[in-house]
Amino acid sequence: MAATFTPRAASKARSLLAILLIASGCIGATSFVAVRWAERNVLDTNGWTALVAQVPRDQEVATALSTNIVEQLFEQYDVQTTVAQALPDKAQFLAGPLTDQIKQKSRDVGSQFIASDQFQGIWVTANRVAQTRLIESARETGAVSNQLNSSELVLNLQGARQQITDRLGSTGTAVYSGTPVTERPIVVNVKSILGSVKNAVKTVDLASALLPPTVLALFLWAIAIAPRRRTMVLVAGWGIIFTAALQLILIKILRPEIVGLVQQAQYRGAVGNVWDILTHPYQLIAWRLFFCGFAVIVLAVLCGPSAPAIWVRKTLRVPAISASMVGEGWQNLVKRVQARRWYARLAIAVCIFSYLLLEPSLTWAVAVQALLWGCVAAAVLQLALRNSALENPLPAKG
Secondary structure (H helix, E strand, O other): OOOOOOHHHHHHHHHHHHHHHHHHHHHHHHHHHHHHHHHHHOOOHHHHHHHHOOOOOOHHHHHHHHHHHHHHHHHHOOHHHHHHHHOOHHHHHHHHHHHHHHHHHHHHHHHHHHOOHHHHHHHHHHHHHHHHHHHHHHOOOOOOOOOOOOOOOOOOOHHHHHHHHHHOOHHHHHHHOOOOOOOOOOOOOOOOOHHHHHHHHHHHHHHHHHHHHHHHHHHHHHHHHOOOHHHHHHHHHHHHHHHHHHHHHHHHHHHHHHHHOOOOHHHHHHHHHHHHHHHHHHHHHHHHHHHHHHHHHHHHHHOOOOHHHHHHHHHHOHHHHHHOHHHHHHHHHHHHHHHOHHHHHHHHHHHHHHHHHHOOOOOHHHHHHHHHHHHHHHHHHHHHHOOOOOOOOOOOOO
């Protein structure tokens, strides 16, 4: 005996499929927040320099950065030997304490300098140059793609050394003006990670192109096939809110974990502040996503049959819109599309293939992106073809 597929079973199957599409869309939205943050604040040179420009302004970060620079200065110059040579034989025991005092004074002067506008210019320029070279090499564009394969990428802060030397006066001239033991430039923990960066940049570029139409298509098709569209819109709104809230919570949870990975306790406060600076744009994107979900829920509720929703619609005179020229024009357009649905679908297909034929630099990513936008258009068409009445229509009176 053949199994019968009743309308009730079909409705349940469509509801289940719609929920699966909403869940997939929420996962895609989560990825989109991370991709959007990386695209605007890491891969974009102006975005990166604007982000890292805030780092030295933090007092704890300035102290940690000053300590790091002074430590590298002491590695380049044998300060204790220089101090010992300036002391008489009977006072050689003072070389160690004097060296410690010079180091502490250098740190204090360095912290003051790092908080100044002069260091801000050095810091921003160094980050701009390093980020540009790294991203251009990762994308294999520009003239530097072959220069970074075997060389270390550094933040060139040599200007900071000269400024600290000048601010120390005669002490700096005596200690840091000689021939350095090593000639390596001052770096701030930037190593050659070209291979992994290339993969990350390609992944972000691809996801940035494909995620927006993918997420939009998933949500629209979930609403289009759902038996109760308003209910599915509510589910989508709550899903978006949950997705955004989860990311905001994870950022707070990960902060102490990241800080705990730092071996030297003196740098942990600075690392925590840097984490706050770097993740602030991420949190802004997540909050925008949160409020988008909230707006979706509000709109879905206002379209419902509840007494407050009816009161709001009456107050805003929403029913008058459907009787206006705009409403009548939209209804006429929907009727025409419904009468010529196959022509509309054919038009979408023709537009996609025409774009693919005329695109001068066609790649797989561009082709998939075009097909995904075609899915978005098809979902909008499917929504227009369905009955536009509310699931729970408004009563005739009241």
